[in-house]
Amino acid sequence: GESVGLHLPTLSVQEGDNSIINCAYSNSASDYFIWYKQESGKGPQFIIDIRSNMDKRQGQRVTVLLNKTVKHLSLQIAATQPGDSAVYFCAEMMNYGQNFVFGPGTRLSVLP
Amino acid sequence: NAGVTQTPKFRVLKTGQSMTLLCAQDMNHEYMYWYRQDPGMGLRLIHYSVGEGTTAKGEVPDGYNVSRLKKQNFLLGLESAAPSQTSVYFCASSYFGPYNEQFFGPGTRLTVL
Numbered sequence: 001g002e003s004v005g006l007h008l009p010t011l012s013v014q015e016g017d018n019s020i021i022n023c024a025y026s027n028s029a030s031d032y033f034i035w036y037k038q039e040s041g042k043g044p045q046f047i048i049d050i051r052s053n054m055d056k057r058q059g060q061r062v063t064v065l066l067n068k069t070v071k072h073l074s075l076q077i078a079a080t081q082p083g084d085s086a087v088y089f090c091a092e093m094m095n096y097g098q099n100f101v102f103g104p105g106t107r108l109s110v111l112p
Numbered sequence: 113n114a115g116v117t118q119t120p121k122f123r124v125l126k127t128g129q130s131m132t133l134l135c136a137q138d139m140n141h142e143y144m145y146w147y148r149q150d151p152g153m154g155l156r157l158i159h160y161s162v163g164e165g166t167t168a169k170g171e172v173p174d175g176y177n178v179s180r181l182k183k184q185n186f187l188l189g190l191e192s193a194a195p196s197q198t199s200v201y202f203c204a205s206s207y208f209g210p211y212n213e214q215f216f217g218p219g220t221r222l223t224v225l
Contacts, residue, residue: 046215091154104154
């Protein structure tokens with residue numbers, strides 16, 4: 001079946017470096033994507049979203065890139081901080097559905 | 113605003129027992145959702161509601177029932193708990209539909225022995 005997946009289950013970066021978390025999706029009908037951050041013992045927290053009619057969207061220290069040609073989504077975090085350590089999920093919404101399909105998540109560890 | 117709250121935070125059940133998880137939101141959101149999260153997996157939608165008095169099945173509805181008698185509350189029931197229902201359960205809400213930010217509660221960790 002079609003699903004959302006992630007290239008790397010874990011990612012370790014040095015504090016101050018930029019982080020890139022990748023996500024592959026296989027459903028060309030998906031038209032909305034969200035990145036969530038989940039800290040240990042807490043519920044997911046919205047980071048940024050993007051619609052399929054966009055290629056790039058920027059927030060505070062975060063940028064989401066969408067490449068529909070290769071069905072790839074990425075989250076870039078600038079100047080990674082210890083507080084960025086968490087599991088990051090991408091999720092895709094299909095235009096005929098009421099629910100998201102979540103990926104399994106990537107754990108980001110920020111090294112001092 | 114408290115946002116989305118969940119009761120209880122932890123629960124241990126024996127196989128066959130029943131229980132109800134309560135979700136409450138004070139943001140006047142129309143949509144509410146129940147998800148489960150298993151180790152190494154993403155969230156999976158159990159049931160959702162698009163407004164007071166409405167409910168609908170998600171991806172993994174079997175073994176669960178829900179009710180939305182009041183706009184601010186969304187209840188998830190397990191009539192006869194099974195070990196396969198051991199999981200962390202998250203409730204979420206959103207103002208319009210799923211095409212915008214969902215606000216999540218802190219989760220309920222349920223263990224079924």
